[in-house]
Amino acid sequence: MGPVAAFLAGMKVTFGHFVRAFFGGKGEVTIRYPDEMRVKPQRFHGRHVLNRYPDGMEKCIGCELCAGACPAHCIYVRGTDNPPDEPVSPGERYGFVYEINLLRCIFCALCVEACPTEAITMTQLFEMSTTNRADGIYTKTELLVNPDGTPNHMFTDDPYADLGELVKADGWMRAAAPGGRAAYEGETAWTPSAGIGSRPPEIGQSEPLEAEDEAEAEAEDEDSTTDG
Amino acid sequence: MDGWDFILIVIRVVVIFVMLMITTLLLVWFERKVVADMQDRIGPARAGPWGMLQTLADGMKLFFKEQITPRKVEFGLYIAAPILATIPAFLIFMTVPFGRPFTLNLGGEPREILLQGADLNIGLLFILSMSSIAVYAVVLAGWSSGSKYPLLGGVRATAQAISYEAALGLSVIPVVMYTGSVQLSEIVEFQRANLQFLGNVVPFIPNWNLFLLAPSFVIFFIAAVAETNRAPFDLVEAEQELVGGFHTEYSGLRFALFFLAEYINMFTMSAIAVTLFMGGWSGPTWDGVLPALISGVLPTFWFFAKVVVLLFVYVWLRATLPRLRYDQLMEFGWKRLIPGALAWLMIIAVVLAWRQFGNPWS
Numbered sequence: 001m002g003p004v005a006a007f008l009a010g011m012k013v014t015f016g017h018f019v020r021a022f023f024g025g026k027g028e029v030t031i032r033y034p035d036e037m038r039v040k041p042q043r044f045h046g047r048h049v050l051n052r053y054p055d056g057m058e059k060c061i062g063c064e065l066c067a068g069a070c071p072a073h074c075i076y077v078r079g080t081d082n083p084p085d086e087p088v089s090p091g092e093r094y095g096f097v098y099e100i101n102l103l104r105c106i107f108c109a110l111c112v113e114a115c116p117t118e119a120i121t122m123t124q125l126f127e128m129s130t131t132n133r134a135d136g137i138y139t140k141t142e143l144l145v146n147p148d149g150t151p152n153h154m155f156t157d158d159p160y161a162d163l164g165e166l167v168k169a170d171g172w173m174r175a176a177a178p179g180g181r182a183a184y185e186g187e188t189a190w191t192p193s194a195g196i197g198s199r200p201p202e203i204g205q206s207e208p209l210e211a212e213d214e215a216e217a218e219a220e221d222e223d224s225t226t227d228g
Numbered sequence: 229m230d231g232w233d234f235i236l237i238v239i240r241v242v243v244i245f246v247m248l249m250i251t252t253l254l255l256v257w258f259e260r261k262v263v264a265d266m267q268d269r270i271g272p273a274r275a276g277p278w279g280m281l282q283t284l285a286d287g288m289k290l291f292f293k294e295q296i297t298p299r300k301v302e303f304g305l306y307i308a309a310p311i312l313a314t315i316p317a318f319l320i321f322m323t324v325p326f327g328r329p330f331t332l333n334l335g336g337e338p339r340e341i342l343l344q345g346a347d348l349n350i351g352l353l354f355i356l357s358m359s360s361i362a363v364y365a366v367v368l369a370g371w372s373s374g375s376k377y378p379l380l381g382g383v384r385a386t387a388q389a390i391s392y393e394a395a396l397g398l399s400v401i402p403v404v405m406y407t408g409s410v411q412l413s414e415i416v417e418f419q420r421a422n423l424q425f426l427g428n429v430v431p432f433i434p435n436w437n438l439f440l441l442a443p444s445f446v447i448f449f450i451a452a453v454a455e456t457n458r459a460p461f462d463l464v465e466a467e468q469e470l471v472g473g474f475h476t477e478y479s480g481l482r483f484a485l486f487f488l489a490e491y492i493n494m495f496t497m498s499a500i501a502v503t504l505f506m507g508g509w510s511g512p513t514w515d516g517v518l519p520a521l522i523s524g525v526l527p528t529f530w531f532f533a534k535v536v537v538l539l540f541v542y543v544w545l546r547a548t549l550p551r552l553r554y555d556q557l558m559e560f561g562w563k564r565l566i567p568g569a570l571a572w573l574m575i576i577a578v579v580l581a582w583r584q585f586g587n588p589w590s
């Protein structure tokens with residue numbers, strides 16, 4: 001193609017798009033946020049929550065593994081021994097200070113992968129703009145879900161923050177934590193893990209395997225019922 | 229010249245000034261919308277109907293922003309550059325007729341009111357000289373900023389301006405030779421007749437220079453794009469290489485002036501192309517059929533309609549073409565455009581001489 005022909009071909013492409021958009025009103029790829037919301041992928045990395053067990057106990061055991069894993073050094077955890085008469089977590093210790101500086105967080109979810117108890121997970125909420133820096137630091141008050149499983153937010157009256165997104169789980173890889181059936185090891189399975197209690201399993205996850213030994217399947221089923 | 233003449237001049241100048249400001253507002257919006265459509269986006273959509281007031285908002289933002297003055301600037305020239313860019317931009321348009329003159333009874337006698345800032349008898353020369361002055365603004369801005377990217381932008385501007393101004397001037401000469409005038413109102417008047425030769429057969433084709441001098445028009449338009457530093461010839465402010473080019477060190481209102489000048493220049497260059505090649509404000513007015521007011525406004529409408537078509541081409545080019553490399557720019561200017569313009573000029577000269585003096589062998 002000579003330069004003039006190439007030039008005309010290019011001009012034709014843009015003009016075609018113009019006609020299509022101007023007269024047909026079609027072809028635009030813009031999503032008019034915040035009037036329209038993009039459908040977020042299941043693995044979306046949004047704001048963190050700290051989860052509880054179904055009985056209301058906090059999952060966090062104050063081990064600081066998340067803080068160690070965090071590449072942005074934005075997690076601050078202090079653990080202390082559980083009071084023997086009214087324990088906060090089922091473990092030996094619990095996190096009595098838990099802060100994340102979300103202005104520094106890069107939403108990599110390494111903290112989620114590091115956590116041994118699935119205490120910290122991510123949700124789909126991403127609207128966290130603030131007008132001062134102090135509001136970027138989320139403490140245990142906002143991060144920890146309520147005993148009934150409802151999440152907290154710093155700006156509950158924020159018109160753009162859809163708090164429903166806080167209960168939509170990020171779905172992180174179960175293979176990263178000691179949960180799920182051994183038969184599914186290496187496969188990507190999703191656990192909607194925000195809030196408390198157990199969630200419906202992934203399709204096919206709770207069905208017994210055909211080729212498996214009956215007894216083995218039973219033993220494993222028992223395993224997974226004790227699983228959070 | 230009495231009081232009324234003076235008032236009329238002042239009114240004309242103010243009207244043109246306001247018109248250019250409004251045009252710039254709409255032009256920036258127009259460009260953003262059209263480019264958005266071409267790129268499958270939606271463009272500004274929030275401020276005002278269809279985002280029309282977006283430019284106003286941007287302009288107000290620039291107006292209230294801090295004007296940072298870097299330490300190493302040559303202060304006098306640094307301040308003068310944006311002013312030097314803006315004034316010629318306004319002055320050029322002053323010579324362009326944008327509507328049919330009409331008569332009005334003022335102060336007891338009928339006066340002809342031109343829809344034109346000033347009907348200079350050297351109109352075209354004035355335009356060419358003013359557009360050269362506008363280049364100084366870019367050069368001075370680059371030089372006085374005291375930093376390397378603006379300097380590179382300024383150096384590029386010099387080279388580009390020299391290369392393309394030659395082509396611009398050469399492409400205009402056939403028009404002058406053909407119409408026999410450098411006064412813009414006369415050039416428009418010349419094109420109002422029916423097309424010569426063909427016009428006797430198909431009477432409604434206007435005598436636009438575009439038809440007979442098409443190569444001139446193409447060269448003029450390309451050179452005009454280069455003169456206004458628009459894509460694909462925007463090497464002067466190539467963002468990816470030179471940050472902002474000559475206006476890197478400008479902020480706030482001073483930057484806004486450069487921005488304003490660029491868009492006014494774009495509009496004026498289209499207006500001049502329309503005047504020289506597309507009959508200016510001429511067009512069917514249906515005098516006597518339509519009310520006098522509408523017939524009087526129609527020429528202005530035709531003028532702006534033609535300008536918008538050319539502006540669309542400007543924007544269309546910008547949305548389509550990548551920026552030229554520097555050597556390509558120079559090669560295109562010196563090896564294609566200028567020889568082409570010269571050859572075409574000679575052809576026209578020979579043809580016109582032939583028509584005027586008859587066969588050379590007779």
Ligand code: SF4
Nearest residue numbers: 070105106108109111
């Ligand atoms: S998502 Fe990444 S950056 Fe953010 S707190 Fe967790 S580990 Fe740190």
Ligand code: SF4
Nearest residue numbers: 060061063064066115
């Ligand atoms: S959130 Fe998980 S990793 Fe972090 S301190 Fe608590 S239990 Fe440990």
